[in-house]
Amino acid sequence: MGKDFSLAGRIAKEDRVRAHTPPEFNHRIDAELDRRIRFYATQEKKTISGRLEELDREWDTERILETNAAGLVLLSMVFGVTRGRKWFLLPVVVSGFLLQHALTGWCPPVALLRRLGVRTRIEIEQERYALKFLRGDFDLEREEGGRLRDPGELVEAVHDGE
Numbered sequence: 001m002g003k004d005f006s007l008a009g010r011i012a013k014e015d016r017v018r019a020h021t022p023p024e025f026n027h028r029i030d031a032e033l034d035r036r037i038r039f040y041a042t043q044e045k046k047t048i049s050g051r052l053e054e055l056d057r058e059w060d061t062e063r064i065l066e067t068n069a070a071g072l073v074l075l076s077m078v079f080g081v082t083r084g085r086k087w088f089l090l091p092v093v094v095s096g097f098l099l100q101h102a103l104t105g106w107c108p109p110v111a112l113l114r115r116l117g118v119r120t121r122i123e124i125e126q127e128r129y130a131l132k133f134l135r136g137d138f139d140l141e142r143e144e145g146g147r148l149r150d151p152g153e154l155v156e157a158v159h160d161g162e
Contacts, residue, residue, distance in 0.1 A: 015122040016105020017061050021114045029119055037130050048135045055128050060121040061113050065101065068109065069094045 018026060040048050059067075076090035101107040132138065 015120050017110055017114070017120045018123065020104065020106035020110070025114045025117075029114075029117060029123060032117070033123070033127055033130075036127065037134075040131055040134055043134075045135050048131050052128060052131055052135075055124055055131075058119070058124055060124055061110055061118050062121065064113055064118060065098075065107075065109055069098050 036051075040051060072094050073091045076087045076094075080087035097107040097109060101110060
């Protein structure tokens with residue numbers, strides 16, 4: 001049995017959150033990406049640049065998970081000191097979730113984030129590179145006027161057969 005050198009295989013190994021997400025959530029996130037790529041394929045460079053700036057501010061699943069975990073631990077420590085020792089149990093649970101996520105790429109809060117449509121870093125980067133291509137950042141063959149010949153080709157390239 002040979003090694004998997006496909007983009008899809010590499011993404012599955014690198015993006016453990018996506019690999020542990022139910023297919024229906026991945027499909028919904030992918031469909032939204034397809035819709036955005038098709039929309040921006042018809043837009044001017046300035047509009048595409050604006051979307052790229054939005055992507056710079058988008059938080060991925062890891063950042064949201066880490067921020068929420070840190071906030072819960074700090075809050076529960078304060079409550080543990082001021083309202084009772086039972087609050088010291090919350091950091092144990094949160095730490096367990098973070099450990100589970102670090103080892104497997106999944107934990108219960110990630111399932112909720114994915115259900116809400118929060119994307120992984122790799123998914124955000126897929127959109128970023130597709131938009132940079134549309135904007136003309138890469139030296140690839142394009143139609144006169146700077147428009148991509150067929151946005152569907154770019155969607156296929158981004159998903160590489162997924």
